[in-house]
Amino acid sequence: MDTNNPGIHHRRVGEVMVTALNDGAFEASTAWVSGVAAEDCEALLRKTFRAVPPRITISAFLLTVGGEHTLVDAGCGTAMGAPFGKIRGHLATLGVAPADIRRVLVTHAHIDHVCGLIDAEGQAYFPNAEVVLHAAEPAYWLDPANEAAASEGEKSGFHDARISLAPYAGRIRTIADGAVVMPGVSAMHLPGHTPGHTGWKIESGAESLLIWGDVVHLPGIQFPRPEAAMAFDKDVETGRLSRARAFALAAGTGLLVAGMHLDFPCFGHVARDGGGYAFVPEVWAPAA
Amino acid sequence: MDTNNPGIHHRRVGEVMVTALNDGAFEASTAWVSGVAAEDCEALLRKTFRAVPPRITISAFLLTVGGEHTLVDAGCGTAMGAPFGKIRGHLATLGVAPADIRRVLVTHAHIDHVCGLIDAEGQAYFPNAEVVLHAAEPAYWLDPANEAAASEGEKSGFHDARISLAPYAGRIRTIADGAVVMPGVSAMHLPGHTPGHTGWKIESGAESLLIWGDVVHLPGIQFPRPEAAMAFDKDVETGRLSRARAFALAAGTGLLVAGMHLDFPCFGHVARDGGGYAFVPEVWAPAA
Numbered sequence: 001m002d003t004n005n006p007g008i009h010h011r012r013v014g015e016v017m018v019t020a021l022n023d024g025a026f027e028a029s030t031a032w033v034s035g036v037a038a039e040d041c042e043a044l045l046r047k048t049f050r051a052v053p054p055r056i057t058i059s060a061f062l063l064t065v066g067g068e069h070t071l072v073d074a075g076c077g078t079a080m081g082a083p084f085g086k087i088r089g090h091l092a093t094l095g096v097a098p099a100d101i102r103r104v105l106v107t108h109a110h111i112d113h114v115c116g117l118i119d120a121e122g123q124a125y126f127p128n129a130e131v132v133l134h135a136a137e138p139a140y141w142l143d144p145a146n147e148a149a150a151s152e153g154e155k156s157g158f159h160d161a162r163i164s165l166a167p168y169a170g171r172i173r174t175i176a177d178g179a180v181v182m183p184g185v186s187a188m189h190l191p192g193h194t195p196g197h198t199g200w201k202i203e204s205g206a207e208s209l210l211i212w213g214d215v216v217h218l219p220g221i222q223f224p225r226p227e228a229a230m231a232f233d234k235d236v237e238t239g240r241l242s243r244a245r246a247f248a249l250a251a252g253t254g255l256l257v258a259g260m261h262l263d264f265p266c267f268g269h270v271a272r273d274g275g276g277y278a279f280v281p282e283v284w285a286p287a288a
Numbered sequence: 289m290d291t292n293n294p295g296i297h298h299r300r301v302g303e304v305m306v307t308a309l310n311d312g313a314f315e316a317s318t319a320w321v322s323g324v325a326a327e328d329c330e331a332l333l334r335k336t337f338r339a340v341p342p343r344i345t346i347s348a349f350l351l352t353v354g355g356e357h358t359l360v361d362a363g364c365g366t367a368m369g370a371p372f373g374k375i376r377g378h379l380a381t382l383g384v385a386p387a388d389i390r391r392v393l394v395t396h397a398h399i400d401h402v403c404g405l406i407d408a409e410g411q412a413y414f415p416n417a418e419v420v421l422h423a424a425e426p427a428y429w430l431d432p433a434n435e436a437a438a439s440e441g442e443k444s445g446f447h448d449a450r451i452s453l454a455p456y457a458g459r460i461r462t463i464a465d466g467a468v469v470m471p472g473v474s475a476m477h478l479p480g481h482t483p484g485h486t487g488w489k490i491e492s493g494a495e496s497l498l499i500w501g502d503v504v505h506l507p508g509i510q511f512p513r514p515e516a517a518m519a520f521d522k523d524v525e526t527g528r529l530s531r532a533r534a535f536a537l538a539a540g541t542g543l544l545v546a547g548m549h550l551d552f553p554c555f556g557h558v559a560r561d562g563g564g565y566a567f568v569p570e571v572w573a574p575a576a
Contacts, residue, residue, distance in 0.1 A: 004575050005297055005572070005573070006294055010292065010293055049559075055571075055573075057572075263571045263572055264572040269337040280336050283343075283551045284552040284553065286313075287293050
């Protein structure tokens, strides 16, 4: 008997099959949150029956249209150890080989989003994939001056970004805000968490979905208190502005959203709730 | 590529692996709701981005402990047509054969809960299972006087109950409120929807779960407005009292609940919210 839950969830958006792929989860700390007191964070977590300390789930998304496969982020691969990197098994379950991935749309170059681009030997895990990301992202992470100026705690981020992108030299496409990178899929620059942090918007037929990357890390805290920022936000104030913009867009237009750290299977809507917001997970349904 | 979502979700409760099994879903109508105006129902559905008209999902639960398998309800089997009866395929996926089911704990004898007890020829689908249900349930449904007195619209319910229980003659165990039917599993009589409608409470180690049957059919409406009753509630007022009791218990004690018509995967908590309640779906996690 299978005693685990699959971590694979399909949600069709027009002609595009969007598949959420869970990569793992790790224990976080309310000490990583700025802008909201730790005791208030804990009260919010308990109010919604969440674990204290909170957990951060990691997911990536597979877009399949016309038989062509595109990933949005690549998970962490082998960089975070054995309980992580689960999307590789999920892709195998789905019958999608690494060589079948045509492109990877990257939200930003943190470990849990790009280290899955490489194998344990540092070679490209997706031999035929183009890597697409906002120009500000490699400009920041691949600049030796930035790395030299980084604190000891920040240096690993530069290393992760550098080794993950290196084997894709010659097949990295840098884009600007609003760029259409494949039919119906465009970039929405949401800077702050990192300089090039980008959401990917899918529009197909009458349906739309914004995969907003790391606008939210802790759903139990950041929806009711959007001012809550994370220790690993590079520019906290710019990140708050991007979160405010994304929340207002989703709540104002009813846009379906998904995020790498929303509760799996990661799809839902944003509603205004008192002075903050609430995440309304989409009701489960078969995909077909 | 698998283009459907599995409809199988494991949630360990102490020593018991509880597996939610989706049996299908059907379109409902706000005209089936009494106590809340149709336009208020629709506003509530839209507020939480749900389909209008609403959908009712059907699930059953598998309890596995010490290698022994117990079902809580049996889905509808072949009684509702091809898009339903999916739990049979899910059990096969899990490697659980019909002969492996030791007992079926029945919440009540409606079509989507008991018709899965029989095969298309009307024989017992679970050859080795005991059927356990509240004494008031067969007392009501198997009484020819009640069937004779029923309206034309109600008669099919008597037929469904009768044909589903008939092949289990000699291995039906009727119980009373509070009965312990296997280690750690007890009955909670929640009458109204039907006379013998019963929740099954699982207590194992430090954990508890109440599988409350049909206390709720439409989560988007009945949590915020618990007075909302359904056309197929036999005794609307008694059903409202049972719903109020179940909601107060869950919200007051933090008891984890599951229900046959809650949004799959059906597990969550109940919180007081304004004058009503809110369902807080449990955050997805691997089962292991």
